[in-house]
Amino acid sequence: MPELPDVEIFKRYFDATSLHQRIDDVNVRNAYILKGTSARELAHKLKGRRFESSRRYGKHLFVRTNDHVWLRLHFGMTGSLQYLKNNEQAPRHARVLFTFANSRRLAFDDQRQFGQIGLLKSVGEFLKTRGLGPDALEVNHGEFKKILEKRRGAVKSILLNQKLIAGIGNIYADEILFHVRMHPATEISRLGDKALTKLFGATRYILEKAIKAKADVNRMPRSWLLPYRGKNGRCPRCGRKLKSSSIGGRTAWFCAHCQKRLS
Numbered sequence: 001m002p003e004l005p006d007v008e009i010f011k012r013y014f015d016a017t018s019l020h021q022r023i024d025d026v027n028v029r030n031a032y033i034l035k036g037t038s039a040r041e042l043a044h045k046l047k048g049r050r051f052e053s054s055r056r057y058g059k060h061l062f063v064r065t066n067d068h069v070w071l072r073l074h075f076g077m078t079g080s081l082q083y084l085k086n087n088e089q090a091p092r093h094a095r096v097l098f099t100f101a102n103s104r105r106l107a108f109d110d111q112r113q114f115g116q117i118g119l120l121k122s123v124g125e126f127l128k129t130r131g132l133g134p135d136a137l138e139v140n141h142g143e144f145k146k147i148l149e150k151r152r153g154a155v156k157s158i159l160l161n162q163k164l165i166a167g168i169g170n171i172y173a174d175e176i177l178f179h180v181r182m183h184p185a186t187e188i189s190r191l192g193d194k195a196l197t198k199l200f201g202a203t204r205y206i207l208e209k210a211i212k213a214k215a216d217v218n219r220m221p222r223s224w225l226l227p228y229r230g231k232n233g234r235c236p237r238c239g240r241k242l243k244s245s246s247i248g249g250r251t252a253w254f255c256a257h258c259q260k261r262l263s
């Protein structure tokens with residue numbers, strides 16, 4: 001499921017392929033992923049315009065056109081972008097295809113259709129309406145502490161809450177907690193200043209490092225949880241079998257030996 005590092009990689013891919021070209025056609029193959037707009041409106045608003053710049057916030061990608069209209073992309077569980085050469089076949093689950101003046105196409109592929117595409121007049125307004133917290137890579141140490149220190153609940157649930165901090169999902173929350181050796185069910189109100197500082201540092205470190213690895217698990221450090229996360233996976237630190245449990249409605253993977261629960 002695309003999280004902040006994945007969406008950052010999509011943004012860079014989008015910027016490298018799809019900016020500054022006239023949009024000649026918008027082909028919606030499946031309108032299910034359109035939110036607050038129709039296939040007709042999407043085509044009408046985008047045809048003849050250009051994508052000029054993009055901005056990532058949390059797990060959202062916003063693309064500005066040269067006409068005060070923003071395209072909003074959310075990648076749901078299986079969304080991705082693919083820029084196609086002239087005669088290249090569109091991926092099987094392409095839901096929307098943008099055709100540029102050079103005949104190249106950008107496909108929004110999404111097998112499971114939890115992704116979303118919409119139009120916005122103002123990104124700021126959208127963020128406000130959604131009540132999203134600060135972006136996980138933009139939030140500073142002071143803000144991070146202020147947001148988290150008065151909370152109650154499992155630390156993992158808090159990290160997943162997009163209204164507190166935006167961008168962290170299931171996989172990277174587990175990775176951050178593995179890095180600081182904290183059990184995902186640890187009650188956040190038990191964390192002192194030092195632990196929150198560590199958590200902040202790890203959040204930034206893991207997200208930045210994941211982006212450097214192009215959000216590709218094969219390029220991630222072997223000392224991370226991610227390459228082993230799942231059934232029969234073993235802790236890269238102590239070699240014991242990883243455990244899973246449901247926390248905040250999501251499956252957490254962790255090492256019960258290395259990640260102690262504060263009590």
Ligand SMILES: [Zn+2]
Pocket residue numbers: 235236237238239240255256257258259
């Ligand atoms: Zn371990």
